[in-house]
Amino acid sequence: MPIIFRSTPVSEPLTFDSVGNHWSQESVRRPKGYPLYHYLQTEKGCGCIEIQGKSYLLNEGEGVLTAPFVRHSYSGKTEEWLTLFSTFTGTIESSIAKILGNRQIVFIGKDQGTKIASLIVSIMGKYENPPVDAKALSLDCYGLLLHFVDGVYTRDLMEDPLYQRYIAPVIKEIETNYDSELTVNGLSGQVYITPQYLSRLFGRFLGCSAYEYLTTYRINKAKEFLLTDPRMEVQKIAQRVGFLDTSHFIAMFKKVTGLTPLEFRRLN
Incomplete structure (x- = not known):
């Protein structure tokens, strides 16, 4: 089961609107951005993401989190590009910006990417074994967001x-x-x-x-x-x-x- 979309009303403070892995990624173009915080990470191959006119490569284990409504597009640079991803929502969705230091873009290196991939594998396992524990997934969602707090771009921002x-x-x-x-x-x-x-x-x-x-x-x-x-x-x-x-x-x-x-x- 490579992708799961939320099918119930939002009732937890933080939760996943969608989450997936082992996804054969196609090209995506979002001139108006995505309405939620969106994370994309390369599992296999290499992709190129363009954010507000600047291009970046996402090699294996590397990822990027983008804030809502940030213009971006991405496409594969190799014949096969597999990704994992998640989007975040919840009743306190507006607090995510504060958690992330108000960064619009946070890049993730391979070390953090390995930890994120492991957590998403665990999250996918919970969805595949109903009944789904909504509270446990909400905690996982918060835990995943914390992996972005120490992103290099967040750290540089706070020192400016x-x-x-x-x-x-x-x-x-x-x-x-x-x-x-x-x-x-x-x-x-x-x-x-x-x-x-x-x-x-x-x-x-x-x-x-x-x-x-x-x-x-x-x-x-x-x-x-x-x-x-x-x-x-x-x-x-x-x-x-x-x-x-x-x-x-x-x-x-x-x-x-x-x-x-x-x-x-x-x-x-």
Whole structure:
């Protein structure tokens, strides 16, 4: 059984939306990215992944984790390219960015790749022997995510003085006060730079503008409310995540997820 997709509503804090191994990988092109955190690792052969215009080789045992909506494509460089992969979701999906140091891309070397492959083999075994223990798989999901915390790109980011001086305080402000009337002008003013420079720094370090980061964070929090409190009205959720206008919230939610809030709630 090389691939498994989630077939039940999201109820665990963190879980797999899909997971697989020994997969004969075909070429994939995602100009708008993937809606969830997505990990891809080479098991056999070699592949090439292009992320935001830059190309990287994935040799055996090497992998890459990409954040939601990061533009990418990949294809095999050898006649046979076998991969393993996983995508992550859950009721606290928005916390994944914080776990990963807010990196948009994390590359994994062979040493960590060996550990990840072993864990995914174990996870696949649990799916193949029902009944599936959802709580145990949620713990496995969290454990797998921890393998990305020490990724070299995450470590380099946290040591960059520009990131520490300008980006980290803004991210903290967004995570703490996302329900308030935050604007890019106000956020940039808190770190004494122009809105344009703040967005350029966000693009450099996180691959998105400051406004896109704020919006995505709010939408992810809205997903949590939609799933954990099925009786909460959409208007109330909009207010809880910092949108003053419900119609604008619905439009932005659909732009980010492809679904209206109620469609997302029914689907999950």
